[in-house]
Amino acid sequence: KRLILIGPPGSGKGTQSPIIKDEYCLCHLATGDMLRAAVAAKTPLGVKAKEAMDKGELVSDDLVVGIIDEALQKPSCQKGFILDGFPRTVVQAQKLDEMLEKKGAKVDKVLNFAVDDLILEERITGRWIHPASGRSYHTKFAPPKVPGVDDVTGEPLIQRKDDTAAVLKSRLEAFHKQTEPVIDYYSKKSIVANLHAEKPPKEVTAEVQKVLS
Ligand code: AP5
Ligand code: ZN
Ligand code: ZN
DSSP: OEEEEEOSTTSSHHHHHHHHHHHHTOEEEEHHHHHHHHHHTTOHHHHHHHHHHHHTOOOOHHHHHHHHHHHTTSGGGSSOEEEESOOOSHHHHHHHHHHHHHTTOOOOEEEEEEOOGGGHHHHHHTEEEETTTTEEEETTTBOOSSTTBOTTTOOBOBOOTTOSHHHHHHHHHHIIIIIHHHHHHHHTTTOEEEEETTSOHHHHHHHHHHHHO
């Protein structure tokens, strides 16, 4: 399966990805996670991306298209993939179609994590992540067994620099202006499945499984 997860910040893309990935043995490519790793390692890509990310704005299409183009060549991504956080502009969606056409492939399904903006602030400001694995927790909705510590590795959890109420405003603005048109782009191809992503995580997982079965 070739899947795209699309939705506003905090809508649950990163929470559902590992579950879908394991069930269908797909590779999981999250441009946000890849960019954060590049920023942390201070690579040339990370240096270019940091300013936009800190402000909650989108990184340039060329940079993210480059990352995805490279990642999709990996052997583990040939059978299928989950794209989490990409494409986020219509240009990115068109470039992805071109990349896949060359391989005679296409996107099978777009999962639209629809959530009202109003509930996202609490989700974002309560989030704690384990950077190495990308696992996310929430102080109220998905607390770790020991506060501030990853369940699997015992390593410390951190908060993302862009997870403040102020930066969330810019991220939401970018979503409505630049990313919602991507949902229309795929709606025209009749491959969008709308999820009730405001429901509890387990119920969202059940909806995803129903769509994919
Ligand atoms: P990115 O990392 O993609 O961030 P985002 O889109 O803002 O999405 P989030 O990771 O915040 O949300 P999520 O849906 O994964 O939520 P999660 O499951 O963790 O991008 C970051 C930045 O990188 C961008 O701003 C941009 O600068 C740049 N970038 C990335 N891709 C780009 C691209 N293609 N083009 C240009 N720039 C790009 O859940 C959130 C919290 O809620 C967690 O604490 C979780 O435990 C909790 N939770 C999850 N589901 C539920 C539920 N159902 N009920 C209650 N709580 C829940
Ligand atoms: Zn995420
Ligand atoms: Zn909107």
